[in-house]
Amino acid sequence: MATTQEWKFTAKEIAEKPDLFLPGHRACAGCGPANALRMIMKATRGPTIVTEATGCMEVVSSIYPYTSWAVPWLHTAFETSAANASGIDAALRILKQKGKLQEHVDVIAIAGDGGTFDIGLQALSGAVERGHDFLFVLYDNEGYMNTGIQRSGGTPMGAATTTTPAGSVMPGKLQHKKPIADIMVAHNMEYVASATPYYWKDMLQKVRKGLEVEGPAFLHVFAPCPRGWRSESAKSIEYEKLAVESCVFPLYEVVNGQYTLSTPSKLISLAPQKKRPVTDYLKGQGRYRHLFNPKNKYVLDEIQRWTDERWTILLKKAEQNA
């Protein structure tokens, strides 16, 4: 991967760089995705076009006649952010071929977990297979939040949503989260990574790396939704940290199939006693409240078992590349 490394992303540099995702949008207080997008747009390197699928972040940022986007921005249907990015990339290429465009323009496609894990997966897979030059940002708030908190393929086991209500019939969602990053790695992409705003510098560096790839790149961003998670607005950033510390959402990069743990997760791999139990992360979120009833302990045990298993598999992949 060609990388210029001319960026530092110091707090000062980030604070001074103008916002490209502007305040005044309608996101809820403590919205993880809105916070993530504001930061992500600080890592752009020049002219950038954003295309975004229907979902909370599109709805809250583009209520006509207002917009939060200080870059060219195209709304697209729920299922087609990657297809739209393909079209933009193709148009830019033609303009270059015709000599009508000299400078490079970065393309970012944005979608929520519903628009990525589920309905957008086909368009994403096709765009990546064709090798279009774009960065796909998945903001994962683990549910279809814009339409009323339904479960998605990214919703974790045990979470109560409006379509997986916790009660006598089921203890929240019955299935584990779909391994979306692994699915993208299986496309032989040059760059796949996970990130979350609590580790902002790590996230910004990954955005820039993804933009520098000449071809498709995929960034999985973990972003809490206080409304859908039934959690306190002020705690979103804390849950981002706890998700990493409990290995529910490890941070890593996959460059040409080579896995590397990012520093916060690397530190846990070096000092396993620092790995926190999943209950530290789950407690306090209303969507998991029912799991702390003794009759549902088996679900908590399964979440811990699965988290440990996924972490062990990730460690092995990273070790093989060390």
Ligand SMILES: Cc1ncc(C[n+]2csc(CCOP(=O)(O)OP(=O)(O)O)c2C)c(N)n1
């Ligand atoms: C084909 C199609 N089906 C359903 C919808 C309704 N719809 C709009 S946004 C949305 C949920 C989006 O969920 P997600 O992508 O996870 O983003 P979030 O709202 O959580 O930010 C749904 C179901 C639609 N717009 N188009």
Ligand code: SF4
């Ligand atoms: S419902 Fe969730 S994702 Fe949507 S704007 Fe509110 S906090 Fe953000």
